[in-house]
Amino acid sequence: GLKKAFILALCVSTALGLGGCSSIKSEKRIVRISHAQSETHPEHLGLLKFKEYVEENLGDKYEVQIFPNEILGSAQKAIELTQTGAIDFVVAGTANLETFADVYEVFSMPYLFTSEEAYHEVMGDTDYMNQIYASTDEAGFRVLTWYNAGTRSFYAKKPIHTPEDLKGLKIRVQQSPASVNMVKAFGAAASPMSFGEVYTAIQQGVIDGAENNELALTNNKHGEVAKYYSYNKHQMVPDMLIGNLKFLNALSDREREVFEQAALLSTAVEMEEWDKQVEEAKDIAQNQMGVEFIDVDIQAFKDKVSNVQQEMLDDNPDIQDLYDHIQEINEKYAKGEE
Ligand code: GCU
Numbered sequence: 662g663l664k665k666a667f668i669l670a671l672c673v674s675t676a677l678g679l680g681g682c683s684s685i686k687s688e689k690r691i692v693r694i695s696h697a698q699s700e701t702h703p704e705h706l707g708l709l710k711f712k713e714y715v716e717e718n719l720g721d722k723y724e725v726q727i728f729p730n731e732i733l734g735s736a737q738k739a740i741e742l743t744q745t746g747a748i749d750f751v752v753a754g755t756a757n758l759e760t761f762a763d764v765y766e767v768f769s770m771p772y773l774f775t776s777e778e779a780y781h782e783v784m785g786d787t788d789y790m791n792q793i794y795a796s797t798d799e800a801g802f803r804v805l806t807w808y809n810a811g812t813r814s815f816y817a818k819k820p821i822h823t824p825e826d827l828k829g830l831k832i833r834v835q836q837s838p839a840s841v842n843m844v845k846a847f848g849a850a851a852s853p854m855s856f857g858e859v860y861t862a863i864q865q866g867v868i869d870g871a872e873n874n875e876l877a878l879t880n881n882k883h884g885e886v887a888k889y890y891s892y893n894k895h896q897m898v899p900d901m902l903i904g905n906l907k908f909l910n911a912l913s914d915r916e917r918e919v920f921e922q923a924a925l926l927s928t929a930v931e932m933e934e935w936d937k938q939v940e941e942a943k944d945i946a947q948n949q950m951g952v953e954f955i956d957v958d959i960q961a962f963k964d965k966v967s968n969v970q971q972e973m974l975d976d977n978p979d980i981q982d983l984y985d986h987i988q989e990i991n992e993k994y995a996k997g998e999e
Contacts, residue, residue, distance in 0.1 A: 689724040692908075695739040696752035697731045697856050702880050703938055704752055704808050704900065705729055707931030711902075714923040719916060735855035737836055744801045746905045754810060754900050756837035762796035767980040767987070769839035770973055771846070771895045771966045775991045777812070780897045781932075783990050784809075787925070793983060801906050806924040808900040809935045810874055816883065816890040817870025818863065822957055824848060824965040833859050833871040839973065843895070844872070846966045856881070863887050872896075875942040884950040891955040893962040902927070 692715070698704050705727065712725035728748075733739050736753040740761075743751045758765040767773065774780040784790065784807045794804035815821050817830060827849040834840040836853045844851040852868050859877075862868045863886040870887050871877070872895070878884030902924055912920060946952040974981060 690722060692723050692725045692750070693728065693733075693748040694725065694750040694752070695728045695731075695733040695742065695748055697736055697739075698729060698752075699880050700729050702729075702876065703931045703934035706934050707808060707927035708752070710930040711923045711927040714926050715919060718919045722916075731855070731857045735857055737855065740802070740903065743903055743905050746801075746907055748905075749908050750805075750902060750904050752808065752900050752902050754835060754898055756835035756840050756898060758797065758804075758901065758903075759837045759839060761800040761802075763977055764793055764796050764979045764983060766837075766839045766973060766977055767983050768898050769837060769843060769896065770970050770984075771843050772963050773970070773984075773987060774897045776994045777897070778994045779987070779990045781809070782994075783987055784899055789986065797903075798906055802903050803906050803909060804901045805904050805909075805921060806902050806928045808902065808928060808931045810898055810900045811876070811935065811939055812894045813872050813874055813896040813898060814891055814893050815870060815872045815895075816878065816887045816952075818866075818887055818889070819869065820889040820953070820955055821870075821891040821893070822955060824962050830869040831867075833862060833868045842973075843966065843969060846969045847895075847962070848965065859883060860886060875939050875946065878946040878950065878952055879942040880938075884946045884952040888951060889953050889955060890946070891957050893957050893959055895962065895966070 694708055694711075696704055696708065708727050712727060715723055715725050731739070733742060733748060736751070736757045739748065739751040740753055740757060742748045755765040755768040759769070774783070787806075790804075790807070797803060815827065815832065817832070819826070819830070821827060821830075824847060827847050830849045831852050832844050832849045834844050834851045834853050836855065841851040841853055852862075854862060859868075859871050860881065860883055863870065863883060871883065873883070875890070878887075878890060884890075904920075909917065909920070943954065947954060970984075974984060
């Protein structure tokens with residue numbers, strides 16, 4: 662009736678830039694999340710859970726929209742958008758956070774975690790990690806949770822059996838100084854670029870290869886252009902769900918709880934999917950894409966970069982505490998305790 666016509670008129674005037682219909686008609690706040698992966702990737706599935714939980718509990722007020730495939734920009738661009746509040750959340754690897762809080766450099770250390778168990782325990786300890794997550798508050802954003810991004814290894818157009826095979830190869834790394842140093846320590850040339858550029862760069866021979874988890878071969882199709890994946894397992898680098906701090910701080914206590922719970926639930930879904938999809942990815946890469954998986958003498962690769970951890974500790978005192986904490990958990994699993 663009349664009221665509807667009134668609101669409509671207001672909304673039209675809003676569209677013309679004349680006023681606020683949002684204050685009268687209860688419009689939902691759109692919550693935007695950006696990530697770099699496809700819509701079948703474990704992270705996307707985890708984020709769908711995030712959306713579901715937020716909308717189940719706060720659906721009258723919030724609508725969550727997920728933007729995959731770097732469509733809002735590469736990780737670094739999307740972090741900037743999250744910093745300014747142009748979008749609300751982004752998923753990005755810790756390598757991309759190093760320039761905002763240098764404690765995150767620790768995850769770029771080669772062979773930091775000595776077992777998957779230790780990695781999962783460190784990351785799963787939310788109370789401990791929350792101290793780390795507060796480190797980017799000054800930059801205007803905060804990590805809510807982590808996602809498993811598996812173990813990273815080298816892959817290239819040519820087989821890599823020993824560290825010597827890396828000599829002279831141009832390897833793409835993430836846009837982080839620590840990643841550049843790591844690949845240099847392995848004896849290769851480092852070429853930093855965003856994730857979305859890697860496929861074409863390998864295809865066109867701009868680089869010889871890259872380093873990542875197995876899903877890069879399938880989900881990101883790198884296995885079409887790089888046929889040799891060597892299990893040297895130099896890093897376990899988590900991805901982080903990052904939120905704009907102003908947005909998070911403006912939430913009521915109950916809302917904040919819902920968003921935090923949604924984040925934890927998304928991690929549970931993501932991790933389960935991860936384990937499944939890595940197995941599938943190996944099978945698809947090997948049997949459908951013709952990628953050869955190479956088992957290497959990991960110790961030889963470790964020896965090649967054995968000074969890097971200490972050098973990084975000397976250069977950056979901010980990583981010492983987290984590093985020591987991780988070593989404790991490493992030891993616990995090395996001794997076979999639970
Ligand atoms: C993985 C990781 C991403 C990261 C990417 C990369 O896919 O999950 O967060 O950006 O590797 O190497 O850039």
